[in-house]
Amino acid sequence: MAEVVLQLVGASCRHYISAPTLTKPWKKIRGPGIPKIDLALYRGTILGLVGPNGAGKTTLLRMLAGVLPLQKGTAVFTSLKGDQTIERELSTSVELRKVIGHMPEQVRWQGKKSVHDAITEIAAMRGSSEHRILGLIKLVGLNSRIDSPLDELSQGMRQRLTLATALLGSPDILLLDEPFNGLDPVAAQAFTQLLQQLSEKGVSIVISSHQVSGLIGIIDRIALLHRGQLLIEGEIKSVEKDLELSDRFDLTGTSQPPSSKLVKKLGMELLKSETDQNSWQMQLKGNPDGVLKKLISEGIEVESWQPHAPDLVEMLCSSTGLRVEDVGLEITSSAFLPLINRGVEEE
């Protein structure tokens, strides 16, 4: 396994919310956020940070980026010097920001300022050279737009500009908040390749998303976040296994679907089945060895057979043991995760 590049230990950051009382109209209490988290980022790996709306993905990324302070806990950074690894605790947000590139979600660059001027302004805060600025503009494919006003950029181009600002300091860690929003498929593909190249160079990348499917094939590890709590983190295969979501397959076919008896006989578990007039689709779970061959020999007309990638809903329901309504829409108030006791609200 790759070595750890950054480790958050007992890190916490909760937003202050107004809770006025008659005697204290200015009173604020600690509200939602990240109550406590332990997370390790590995060199040269891409971590997918997934969770539903309001899970705390953006807050966690902002903590990692040094935009929000760590109210509790520490961030330990490991750097490489030759063959030696040097561990040091990053005591200030500025130190954290030196090693991290942050690409926030959907930055709406606007105004008459040119692309070059906009990135130069950010680069001045990092001390990046003109050569670096021009190189990055070229890297993200904005060379032909270098003198265009920001108002004339499409959302995809704005995303690329934000990526260029995140790469300014040659960061060891790159944080991307919903980076694929607004990108067309071609740009998304190019973006993915760029991320893989950066990862091969040893950059640790964190991509937040509320869709697991879009990340499969890009990420090496996955972290599932819900209501500010890290439910599970690890390599995709092991997370799937831990959540009992591995070894699932989607089948489609025509004419008669396999009977439940046949499925059982093949040692598989039938999870879902839908039958139309001339076609059918199924989801099976179990060891796939030889199953397809046996189905065909039984005269079943199979059109497609592919592993089923878990989605966010399945992962959340599996890890919390809650129903989808409770997880997604918070219908039942008792659905509050009992994993960490946040204690009483603090002033």
Add this chain to the structure above:
Amino acid sequence: MSGKVSYRKVTSLIIKEKIFSTRMLLMFPILLLFIPGMAWGFSDPSIILPGGHRPETPMEVLFYSSLGIVFGGTMCAVLMAFDGVSKERASGVLEVKLAQPMSRLSQTLALVHGTSVAVIIPVTILLLISVFIIRYRMGAWPELMDIIIHIIATGLILTWYTLFTLIASSKAREQGTAMAFGVGIWFFFTFLWALVTSMVALASGIAIGQDNDSSWIALEGALDLFSPNGVYHHILETRLSGVQRGVSGWQIWLMTIAWTVLPLWILAKRMEDLVP
């Protein structure tokens, strides 16, 4: 690149952006009308002001022309600063900036410095043009110290209004509120402060607006310390002979420091705690 170099670069980029903005282009004719225009008018040898006053020295003309700064210059500062934080916060650019390894305090100071200097530069140029106009119309130069104090005081009042507006901009989630807050403060100190002074005088049993009444003059002088425009005029009055408003020099400089440091501290604190 060291922190100081980064700070200078960021500040100069802000100045460049603001000084060549459409807003400045729109404000410039107004500043031209208010600053050299007033100097031209007040330096007219035959002018008689309401109350029979007649500016006799170049510094007196500069003092009366400072009304143009109070009306036009401060409004320009408000218009340049009202979206200094709120616009970038709403668009997400602020988060990109806050993720850079430049401390929030340095970023805040660069913003204040850059925005205020972008207003101070054209206003100072127009002030210097006013000095030449006075020389042309009255045949005499103001003293060098008069000019220096005038430029410093003008720089301060423009910085104060920039600070007030940036505080509003950091509080407001959208630009309309920031704009309303900035213009509101400008309106309050520029137009309504006289009403506050009158109300306090009325409550204290002092006859309002009696220029020969020492109690009224003392009260007005004291209350002016609590208004940025008032402090600005107090500083300018230190260069006028025969003005006695019952306020000591140390009080003026103390309030000058207070009007500079307090808003700066509030803005820095606000920016330190800001969630983008």
